[in-house]
Amino acid sequence: MSEQSHRLDAAAAPGRIDRGHPLRFVFNGRGYEGFAGDTLASALIANGVHLVGRSFKYHRPRGIVGSGSEEPNALVQLRTGERTEPNVRATQAELFDGLIASSQNCWPSVGFDLGAINDMASRILPAGFYYKTFMWPPSAWMFYEGLIRRAAGLGRAPDDPDPDRYEKRFAHCDVLVVGAGPAGLAAALAAARAGARVVLCDEQAEMGGQLLAHPRGVGAVIDGRPALDWASAALGELASNKDVTLLPRTTCFGYYDHNALALAERVADHVAKPRQFQPRQRLWKLRARRVVLATGAIERPLVFRDNDRPGIMLAGSAAAYGMRYGAAVGRRVLVFTNNDSAYRAALALFDAGVGIAGIVDLRPAASGKPVEDARARGIEVLAGWALTATDGPSKVRAALAMQLDEAGAGVQGPIRRIECDAIAMSGGWNPAVHLYSQARGKLRYDGAQGIFLPGRTEQALAVAGSCNGAWSLGACLAEGAAAGAAAAEAAGFTAASAPAPAAAEENDSPARLLWVVPSDRPLGEGGKHFVDFQNDVTAADIGLAVREGYKSVEHLKRYTTSGMGTDQGKLGNVHALGILAEVTAAEPGAVGTTTFRPPYTPVGFGTLAGRDVGALADPVRTTAMHGWHVAAGAVFEDVGQWKRPHYYPRPGESLHDAVNREVKAARTGVGILDASTLGKIDIQGPDAAEFLNRIYTNAWTKLEIGRARYGFMCREDGMVFDDGVTTRLAAGHFHMTTTTGGAARVLSWLEEWAQTEWPELRVYMTSVTEQWAVAAIAGPHARALLAKVGTGIDLDAKAFPFMAMREGNVAGIPARVFRISFTGELSYEINVPARYGMALWQALMAAGAEFGITPYGTEAMHVLRAEKGFVIVGQDTDGTVTPIDLGMDWIVSKAKDFIGKRSLSRADTARGDRKQLVGLLTDDPRVVLPEGGQIVAELKPEPPMAMLGHVTSSYFSANLDRSIALALVRNGRQRIGAALHVPLADRNIRVKVVEPKFIDPEGRRQDG
């Protein structure tokens, strides 16, 4: 365990850490110690560790650049085993006891990485080099690609499933405030005091924003007391208000339509592992009446030669490590800036006991209070100078400085070497306008500051604080308070006109905008000026892209990959377009930004998936008799969300053994099928019959009460949509059945036509699919079985004919019994209220024992109906088939209009040689055609072969002791009797085309 060599003195830099609470952690195999309140990055810095990772393309050594979500470099592989996570920003990973992390994208180690060979070869690897090479020989790309793939990528995915839990929730509020810095706190206070329901979120563990870390916050005074005291009082007030929700560790990552926002809360990432039932992360799906964006600003680097060495970091972050975490980023920190804020950082560091090697300021006439304060402390200020190079193999150890020429285009004079062990740079601050832009807010370019600011927006949102370009604490507080009050008012509350929290104003001198800091060598001809640290994009790459014509900012991004890393260019994007503007002599405002997209920072797949995985991935729908099927050892089939028994194997039986037994039982004894999943719709109203006339292809007006009829529905394009049997219960009352998959779809379809097209028809529809459990019994003994269980119905074939319905009490249970048949056998579909489904089934099974009652599953059902040539919509049809194609002309009314009728007479749809339903018999009765087999008239030794259609259904029929099949075949009706072929990968099968009816074509069996 090493001691914390770079931890600052508690008196000079107390920070927000708990020095009484040490935590141990391991980085790259070595043990260290930090304190509660540290991030991994601050703890590493406290231990003097700067080299954290390797860059994406050139594998250059990289250190910590920032202190928050903007970090491009310090990405680590966090944790090990099933909880390992790649690409975690060390700057946001809170330290916990036992944390283990390692560097990524380096081999064998971060200190000595073989991939660094790319850096040596970098001269032939400029932006987009891969588009120009690796083309020969043509077959070799897959080889080159393999090498590229191995070199690319950053961290490693875990090998094992994620053991953690993820939650999601919806939330609603009057005012959402994003960012809990001074502006956000003031906004939340104002809105909450007005009585609004407020949500305040901040991506950091502790709320307070720059008050915790920025020189303009930490030492400041608000309403006469230390800023942090004010903040904790504000947070206390908010926490005690039951209509305020405080969400620390919560990133607002997406701003969607109509003020829908997405927030990711890291509930348990700061502990070794979540408690039982505690989610690791939680997704908040929030609908806000108003939004206040107080997301602050992100400091930007300076683009100077070799600006990527470990130890070179943002000045504000260097100050944050000192003041928030009590950690010194170096012992001799050189400050390089174009604006005043880095002076404040330097002063804060100096006062905390960090040596300052000097301040190099691009501005020739540095003046003003911060400059005077620095000079007063004896810090050397080099005004009008620039850093032209840096030195140090794995950490910066010196910088070279030269004087800038007047235009800032070149350097002159002697070179000064300045020894240092860290460089704190500042190129100004970019307002964090990401969410604002996601919300389609327009940006406005401020040429003086070289930044993009929120422009005008008509959205239900406001922007406040540094995110809006307010740099002084006082202005941030005032903007926040005003925005919060206005948001509450807009949401219907009355805000008290209390004065905003006040803080001293202190204005800065203007910054000097230099997109690229020149060095003594031409750009790209010595050293590298990095713009995008993670993806190794340099200023020279941008020049190259422009030369090659990739001048649109979007082309530039894609050609160079600038801004496409895990940080999405939070540091480099504005520089990239600034340089682009400079090279193309355009206005940065005209060049524009690339598109801001969700998420603001990367969000876990697991977080987005929530609990919709594993057992809860999708509802499992089961019928009232499901428990019986399970106990009987049924094998289930997924039909949509339903679990249906596929077959009921007895010990030692295969699928085919079981199905053969089941189909025989249904034709010789009695079989029983759970048909509960069929869709059922109760249709009532004086115009119900007319409504059915328009929906179904056949006519319904004359159907007698108590009788049933089979019908087809088409879509308006004439293609079969669903089918089923509908029964007339009373003059204006029908019971419709649909396919299992069609249940919901058909009801919606009926509702749509009734409500939108024919509101004059008096008809009401109600789904009763699940009101009724259905047992279908089929077979010669079906009537005897019913008689045995008792029905109170006259079962005589005349009294209760085929296609009729009777009400009775089956086995003492109130029932509707339908004499309809999907098997062609004597068959009854017994509907009972679902609560009695199990009782009915058990009664039938008990009474059926003497008849050898045999439960059968969907496979046997399919065989039985195929033996009869009954089609299954969705299997024998596919959305391109009309009722006429199925040979069902009889069901298509000539007399009346119905949905889809007109389409049937279109040129192509009326053709006589369309694909039509036929039966197929293989020459060899043992051979079962594969479903989906394609049919040809003429066999060729090799594909291609012209296809006529395909096998839609195919089974071995134990009842016929041979195979049978249904197929859609071009001009099939005319081919009956002809021989065709089904060529498969490994053999060809010869078939004969037959009528699609294999058993009992006259339909005698259904009468028993």
Place this chain on the structure above:
Amino acid sequence: MPAARYSIFSLLRNAATYHREWQAAWRSPDPKPAYDVIIVGGGGHGLATAYYLAKEHRISNVAVLEKGWLGGGNTGRNTTIVRSNYLWDESAHLYEHSLKLWESLSQELNFNVMFSPRGVLNLAHNLHDLRELQRRVNAIRLNGIDSEILTTAQVKAMVPILNCSPNIRYPVLGASLQRRGGVARHDAVAWGFARGADALGVDIIQNCEVTGIRREGDRVVGVETTRGFIGAAKIGCVAAGHSSVLASMAGLRLPIESHPLQALVSEPIKPILHTVVMSAAVHVYVSQSDKGELVIGAGIDAFNSYAQRGSLPIIEEIMASACVLFPMFSRLKMLRSWAGIVDVCPDASPIISGTPVKGLYFNCGWGTGGFKATPGSGWVFAHTLAQDRPHPLNAAFSLERFTSGALIDEHGAAAVAH
């Protein structure tokens, strides 16, 4: 005219001069007053059309007018899946023609489009899926295109990270595989065709939006643009999601609705997925790019939209499916999500066709799946424009089919047609 060929040698040569000597990949000329043919839309299809017009038909007095930046439409925002395993003959022939062009496209264009035939798997999760896969595989094979069925064990061997447990909600029961399918680098396709077309004399004009189509009687004479009127007797509109907007400029309506289709990428990780995996039933399709991100396609938002943005529930849905199929994805992170505007036809097949207005042609309706067709689509459309009649490969993809009813319904079994 930039003649410099790209190669490792040219890279080395240019390294010596610090890459200062590279020329623009294409010129940026001002529009001429008139062209023989105007292509509206600088996506992959439009640029390919121009390229093949010049290359195959020697018509190089051609302008490609693009309202924004080349490839900024769906070409630049798709999940780059390339395959030709389509059900119907018409589709299979068209996409297969395209796939053949892909196989030598980098060499043809002297621009590495990184076509990577790493195999495309389509998973089956229930018996219905399996039956449909069989149907497709048989049809595709008989059309002379490679396609095979894999068992669950074979799928597992090919994609070890896939959850092939029988105990998940929708287990993997098998898959179809097209080995010649894969992915390609989307941007490179646009840039490569642009560079190729430019070298043959085509004018590529960016930031030039077509705002009107000028007709004289029943024929077109040119287009109004944000850079003024440009004349042409033949106009080919290849504007994907904006096709209806262009059609309305000529007083036409199309059987097209525009919807946002989303996609997303994860942060880059070391290689874990070496093929393309698609599942229509649970709505997920995923591959891993050469940079290491997982590229994942989501569904369309149901409503018409011209905003290139989608909604979060679609992303939640896809992530749940992805985590069910690939449980170790759960701790990876979504880096960026976006949307394109797709032009959806009722039968999920494209329209490559003349119109009732003489000289006006449309190539659209590619919806969620036209990237794979880019070279083939340009090739047949160039033929159609040059000869004033369709090539046999695109004859069936006419506007007329909506009147006759001869649709090419690729919805049937595919559900998602990427």
Place this chain on the structure above:
Amino acid sequence: MADPSALSPLAGRSPSSRADGAAGALPPGVGQGGVVMAERALVGKLVLRGDADDAGFRDAVRGALGFDLPLAANTASGAESTTALWLGPNEWLVATAPGAETAAAVSLKVALSGRHASVTDVSDSRTVIRLSGANARDVLAKGCPIDLHPRVFGPGRVAQSLVARAGVILHQVDESPTFDLYVVASFAGYLWDWLVDAAAEFGVAAGR
């Protein structure tokens, strides 16, 4: 349950659905019953359709049920053990005590005879999950997009919406808060499991 052969969809899960209370012991979770769950098994349910603008229809229904139908969208009305929930401008769900649905249906049909109106027994189509306890709203918020804050939603309010992947009719019964979730039978098992899992972090107890 008077009739032992009648099984409710959650008979295997909810102790309240079984005379012996034995089945489906709930996993405990961490807290002490921040959420209480029970099935209200076999509650009677009728879908009533008719023209709300027709005073004759309203009067007839009042005559049959003894109270006025709720006419304001997403509200409920009722008397004693019968409740009517607004489902649509011409659609209500009438919930009765278990077993009382048949009589209610008959009196409605009689009262409405001769009118274009419909009464459909859907008692077995859906079941009712009763959710209460201090964290009931937190659990619902995990899957339901409706704002259930007391400022917006309160006793007597009804909403049809989604909870996770199940459609529900949500009825706030009292202030405590207690919610009745009417869910289609085949989704009840999923919803129950989903709720138990969602409630685990608060602790879940079985109610009656």
Place this chain on the structure above:
Amino acid sequence: MLLIDCPWCGPRDENEFQYGGEAHIARPKDPALLSDAQWADYLFMRGNPKGRHRERWMHRSGCRRWFNVERDTVSHAITAVYRMGEAPPATAKPAATGDATSAEPRSSGDPGQWPAGGAE
């Protein structure tokens, strides 16, 4: 995600609704009298405008009623909601296809409402 104001239930999340495409496409009274081309026009051809679009929605997980919405297909701003059978708002002229007519926001203070904007 859109916030859609169901004419009965009030504002609800989009995921409770089903989209029903372009509104006001009446089914021809006598389809048999139409030519194939006219029938195809009814069946398949759509305005698909960029800008103001009148479309149908159904409150699927709610009251199950169909209704009409006027929405901008670029900004997604909803400018009107009206019941089946009701006339579209008179003030708004239907957008010609391709014409990105910008709509006035319902009221700038209205929560959750987007103003219309131009193309991306």
